[in-house]
Amino acid sequence: MLKDITLGQYYPVKSPVHNLDPRIKIILTIAFIVAVFLGTSLWAFIPVAAYIILAAVLAHLPLKLLLKGIKPLRIILIFTFLLNLFFNAGETVLLEVWKIRITLEGLLTAIRFSMRLVFLVSGASLLTLTTPPVVLTDGMERLLSPLRKIGFPAHELAMMMSIALRFIPVLLEEADKIMKAQMARGADFESGNLIQRAKSMVPLLVPLFVSAFRRAGDLAMAMEARCYHGGEGRTRLRVLKLTMNDLYACLITAALIVIVVLI
Amino acid sequence: MPIRIEHMSHVYQPGSPFEADALEDIDLTINDGDLLALIGHTGSGKSTLAQHLNGLLTPTSGRVLVDGEDINAKGADRRALRQRVGLLFQYAEYQLFEETVYKDIAFGPKNQGLTGDELDARVREAFAKVHLPPDTLEKSPFELSGGQMRRVALAGVVAMQPRVLVMDEPIAGLDPKGRDELTDVIRELHDSGVTIVLISHNMDDVARIATRVAVLDKGRLAMLGTPREIFARGEELESMGLDVPQTVQLCHRLRAGGMEVPDCLTNEELAEAICTALEGGAADA
Known part of the structure; x- marks a missing residue:
């Protein structure tokens, strides 16, 4: 039951987008988000949408997957849309019923904000869909490593993130197993009011925490036994190298920003 | 209460x-x-089969x-079913969560709706069946050794008084002493009338205590019979990545060396057979 939850949602196919350098992909995602917020007119969303679709096609991703990433956001989207629609002062009144006034400016702002949210999320999911979590943290570590000079723990942070991501499926499986074991003893996780249900989680959470700590201890021991001592002087398995594709991706993104600013 | 499994298949994550x-x-x-006893190589479907037995x-x-x-x-009462068919998971010690052993054993019967004296009697009875030192009852389960924790988990299932008890690798990962103690507990439970389904990798234990053996191979039921029948087919078992008990291995080697002994499952039986063979040989000479 818990196994059905997809996390990290990496979509494993071979494509030029998947093969881009993770550092470049992270920077380009940030640049894309900036582009989404730079646009002032609604027309600016056309190149932005074109960019996302191009990237998805190049990455061999079904568009359905990108849309699925937006689905959990629908309540926030509707909320944002309605708030901006009703509470924006404007000149051109489109509709006025009692105290509610819908203006053209309000409508445009509502559309703009909702569109920004949609593209923000699809841009971010594009990154996670095309980059395995481990590669992603690797890229992050490399990007943040200049900050090490001022004492920022870039390597440690990336290591913690990889370990956390690595253990999500393990803990999910463990949770599934413990849940079944307690169900076999007659536990009921589904019925009852909120307090009863919260209480019924105790037989699941206590063993889960115990096992998480046990695993953490074991892992720390195993890493130490293999002489892990932090990032200092550590070589890498995957050496990141820039290719021509990375250059093209940068050029396309730069073009997007220029077009958005000009519109 | 027989359990019938009819043409059952299971596919993980279909589609x-x-x-x-x-x-x-x-x-x-x-x-x-x-x-x-349910035996089979890793990934042969033993645990999957076990989890079907109580829904x-x-x-x-x-x-x-x-x-x-x-x-x-539709409308089948799963919770009532789980009272009749108990299931002890692999590494069951990791399911313990309460502050004391007593409370943990009480979890199952409490879910059955028992309270007061009845509950207390159930807990103490189940606790007695797993032969733990009496002072552990009020201890935290996390203070116990791995083997003791496993027996607490078993008591938690036994306390629900199931008529069928399914155990997934109950003795895996225990030291020899813990293994012997748990094997004794299982045998006593069986003697007291509980039907037992035992998943195991340890052929010696299977030979010692099982009345019937089912062999799974790649998700199919490959063999079914008494331990004696099954372990007589050693070569087939080996082709499925399984062993025969040490006693049977020794019988094979004795026969290869020219001593006429039948396949024996227990140490006592084997000793007897060797004596008979030696005496017979001595008489000839």
Whole structure:
């Protein structure tokens, strides 16, 4: 039951987008988000949408997957849309019923904000869909490593993130197993009011925490036994190298920003 | 209360790229009073089969009947079923969560709706059956050794008084002493009338205590019979990545060396057979 939850949602196919350098992909995602917020007119969303679709096609991703990433956001989207629609002062009144006034400016702002949210999320999911979590943290570590000079723990942070991501499926499986074991003893996780249900989680959470700590201890021991001592002087398995594709991706993104600013 | 498994198959995550056939067309009856050992190589589907016996997994096709009732039929009472068919998971010590051993054992019967004296009696009775030192009852389960924790978990299932007890690798990962103690507990439970399904990798234990053996191979029921019948087919077992008990191995080697002994399952039986063979040989000479 818990196994059905997809996390990290990496979509494993071979494509030029998947093969881009993770550092470049992270920077380009940030640049894309900036582009989404730079646009002032609604027309600016056309190149932005074109960019996302191009990237998805190049990455061999079904568009359905990108849309699925937006689905959990629908309540926030509707909320944002309605708030901006009703509470924006404007000149051109489109509709006025009692105290509610819908203006053209309000409508445009509502559309703009909702569109920004949609593209923000699809841009971010594009990154996670095309980059395995481990590669992603690797890229992050490399990007943040200049900050090490001022004492920022870039390597440690990336290591913690990889370990956390690595253990999500393990803990999910463990949770599934413990849940079944307690169900076999007659536990009921589904019925009852909120307090009863919260209480019924105790037989699941206590063993889960115990096992998480046990695993953490074991892992720390195993890493130490293999002489892990932090990032200092550590070589890498995957050496990141820039290719021509990375250059093209940068050029396309730069073009997007220029077009958005000009519109 | 027999359990009938009729043409049961199970497919994990059907329709996804991770689709996997776990069980294929299993047909098996577990009779009252059986101590059925379920053996098979890693990934042969033993644990999947075990979880079907009390409705934690639903078969993709086929039926599981307990007392003639289809447990996956609409309106079937799963919780009532789980009182009749207890399941002890692999590494069951990791399911313990309460502050004291007493409270942990009480979890199951409490879920059955028992209170007061009745509950207390159940807990103490189950605790007595697993032969733990009396002072552990009020200890935290996390202070105990691995083998003791496993027996607490077993007591937690026994306290629900199931008539069928399914155990997934109950002795795996225990030291020899813990293993012997737990094997004794299992045998006593069986003697007291509980039907037992035992998943095990340890052929010596299977030979010692099982009344019937079912062999799973790649999700199919490959063999079914008494331990003696099954372990006589050593070569087939080996082709499935399984062993025969040490006693049977020794019998094979003795025969290869020219001593006439039948296949023996227990140490006592083997000793007897060797003596007979030696005496016979001595008489000839």
